Amino acid sequence: MERKLWNRAKVSDAASPVQGRRVGWWTLFRKWFTDLASPGERSGDTGPSRVYPQIADIALEVTLPISFVVIRFSDEYRHNFLVSPSAQDPINEVIEVDNSSNLYFDNLSQAIAAGLNRANNDIIAVIHEDVLLPQGWQAQFQQTLSELEEHDPSWGMLGSVGWDAEGRFVGHWSDPHQFKNTFADSERNFQEVVKLDEQLLIFHRQRAPALDTHLPGIHFLGEDLKHELAGAGLRTYAINAPTIHKFADKHGDRIVSSIQSDKISDRESATYLADEACCKDYVSWKYPALFPAATPVPVPAALNDHQRLQLQRPVIILCKGELECALVSELVRDCGVVVPEEPAAPGQPPALMIAIYKMIIEKFRCHAPWQAAYTQERLLSIAAPLLGNLQPGQHWALAFPESNLILPELSRVFPDARYLCVHRDPLDICLGASDKSARLDNHIGRIALPEAYSHLGLERAQILQDDELDHRVYTTIHQLGLLTRHLAAPQRSDPLFLAYTELQVSPVSARAQLSGWLGEAPPGPAFPSARRVDSQNENTGRYSAARIAAAAEQLQGVRAALGYI
Helix, strand or coil, rough: CCCCCCCCCCCCCCCCCCCCCCCCCCCHHHHHHHHHHHHCCCCCCCCCCCCCCCCCCCCCCCCCCCEEEECCCCHHHHCCCHHHHHHHCCCCEEEEEHHHHHHHCHHHHHHHHHHHHHCCEEEEEEEECCEEECCCCHHHHHHHHHHHHCCCCCCEEECCCEEECCCCCCEEECCCEEECCCCCCCCCCCEEEEEEECEEEEHHHHHHHCCCCCCCCCCCCCHHHHHHHCCCCCCEEECCEEEEEEEECCCCCCCHHHHHCCCHHHHHHHHHHHHHHHHHHHHHHHHHCCCCCCCCCCCCCCHHHHHHHHHHHEEECCCHHHCCCCCCHHHHCCCEEEEECCCCCCCCHHHHHHHHHHHHHHHHHHHCHHHCCCHHHHHHHHHHHHHCCCCCCCCECHHHHHHHHHHHHHHHHHHCEEEEEEEHHHHHHHHCCCCCCHHHCCCCCCHHHHHHHHHCCCHHHHHHCCCCHHHHHHHHHHHHHHHHHHHHHCCCCCCCEEEEEHHCHHHHHHHHHHHHHHCCCCCCCCCHHHCCCCCCCCCCCCCCCCHHHHHHHHHHHHHHHCCCC
């Protein structure tokens, strides 16, 4: 049969980041599979080796073309999927959907839908960028598919890894945690499953499910699609078409342990847990009979009127930067203010931190209107038990610099809140310690940066070209503007402004101002100078005088507005 050529369609503008590309990387391809043939023997390898799938030679001509839809998030794409033999075979079509650092689509379903619309073959494989398909994969897949279609010609969705009804793994794959082949002792090369891992999802064009583009984030897509297909009477299978998940990192270095993977390490972060929680909320709402209810626990009825007033009147600390937030948190604690830090679960970040991050993700990335509708009740229900030991008249504080992004929402949750604003020269903020809202290595930064660029009339694609100092400058301009406008509203009475330098140089004076603002005498010892955080700009030496001068010029407007020039 005539082989289909590579999809050459190319869209260059950032507004439509779906494109197809021919990749001439035969040298890199041979290098990787030399490594695969001798795992653990590669020069420089000193750690443990991984076990990879070994596919026996099959005397079968590959005649079934596949449209691969790949969502590009990072350079892991170049060192994993693109070195797969199936990605190089011209019988197939590779559709790259550019969602670098999640800048162009709000969720995975939106990005996949953009790619599916361009697929031309009957068999469509949605595959993660960090999945490598080993030598012989396509012949093995074609043989397994033929076997499956004798059993179920109208299958709904296929994958390499899944779970059965008892929660046991089914499939054939390697990842940094383990290697499994549950088909090794099986008479069949397929098994029906209740859900699939999203690393590889295969559909037939005529039976492909409609994606729910309201499903937030990257989680539960395999489960959602399985239930959609089951509703149409179609079944989901794990098949013997083995994958290598997370073969190499974004630099091309081979991953043999989970600690080498940035994506795996990120799963313990507060921003990741918040994003995952938003996804759980959605599937719980969509499938209430299958998942635990997402409705938050109500605020305890046992709270008396005074406690309810305390709950609704926190001190909300406003600043741009984690260094400033850490220092002012020490100050308010010395004044007897409670800053809750109880974890969401043992070993997890603070519960309120995850709740704040969820509010940010819901505001900017969740499209179902109901998701933000119960934000107030959720946040109050989390805060209430954390404040159970407050003494009469004792204050509590929310201390998260990312709160700048959700100030209107926080004012609705806490209508009687008081605001403590720590101001600092914006240039010093940009040259100081990094904060997550100015970085692309976390979910909040991947929201805050595009919001800042859009606010300033800049293209999102420019984020990937600009340096770290640009990111700090633009997020600082944006967030200080949000903060200033919020505090300027007539209903924001009596905010307290403290200079960061005063916290450093005159902590006793700053403490007296805070105590007076709170309406109580300063209890306990004075703010100890030993707790002072070094205020020296750690990044000054990283940039030339000309580069710093350019940043100062970019910040001229906001510096003038705040009285620093």
